[in-house]
Amino acid sequence: MGLGKVAGVGVEERRLISEIVSRVLKSVDVSSIGIRSLNLKPFEVLVAVILSQKTNRENVRKALESFRKEFKSVEEVASARVSRIERAIRPAGLWRMKAPRIKLIAKQVSKLENGLDEILKLPYPEAKKALSSMKGIGPKTADVFLMIARDEQVLPIDTHIFRVMRRLGVAGEREDYESLRVKLESAVEPEMRMTAHLALIEFGRSICKARNPRCGECPLAELCPSKVKA
Structure with missing residues (x-):
């Protein structure tokens, strides 16, 4: 360069x-840092990004493992009580703040015809704009998600x-x-x-x-x- x-x-x-x-x-x-080895689905990557905020990697791994055992689809998360999500992600800390946000995002993603795969096919500016237009997702969360989910060079x-x-x-x-x-x-x-x-x-x-x-x-x-x- x-x-x-x-x-x-x-x-x-x-x-x-x-x-x-x-x-x-x-x-x-x-x-040894990163979550790529876990073979996460796109929505699980997004959840991992949210869980990682203001906590350490070990807590994220524990919370993500618990979340994946509890929920098998975006739709299940979208329809779940916030208290159920809170219990699943408790190891990550700040669960009372993160759980409503995860539910809010799940409800929006569940309305997309092809889920997050639909966004992942878009060019970077459009994909970031689509993600950032969702309530609960800011520019950093969008960038980290794209970086992990599709190797965006950001x-x-x-x-x-x-x-x-x-x-x-x-x-x-x-x-x-x-x-x-x-x-x-x-x-x-x-x-x-x-x-x-x-x-x-x-x-x-x-x-x-x-x-x-x-x-x-x-x-x-x-x-x-x-x-x-x-």
Whole structure:
């Protein structure tokens, strides 16, 4: 990938992002991270994305396993009581918030003639628009779903990535989701975007933490204007 200006992203900024991602990839092992090995149906992928918010991977796996045992179809989820969904996903935490959202999305998906397969056949902009038009699905959830369900070469931005990039001066305080996504994608090769997404999240969880960041162990310390001095 060349380093010319892309969508308002300057050459130096792209170099900085490229260096950040390169160092993070060398410091974080993401080989065992992901849910692709579970052979999930499209709706189960979407549920997994929702369950993953504000919890850890082990809790997601437990909740997803419980959910898959309890429900065999989108229609069954759509017609279920919220309390039943809550019991199934309890290991993921925040079940009272996530269960109504899962039911709401299931009701909308069940009305599609061919379910989520219908959306997965669309080009990326149209697929993302169709997903984001559903109540309960935002741009990040749509991007993560497409990335996992059909290998969309996108780099979704979560709270950990936002925090890392703000501290490094790549993202402004009022930077929005799409703006930062475009910035990062401009500096990361398409085939590396999923790996970069996972690595940046893990880096934010383990090193560049919201509280008590481990700046003394950070491979980005010399690049970071926000580093905490020992």
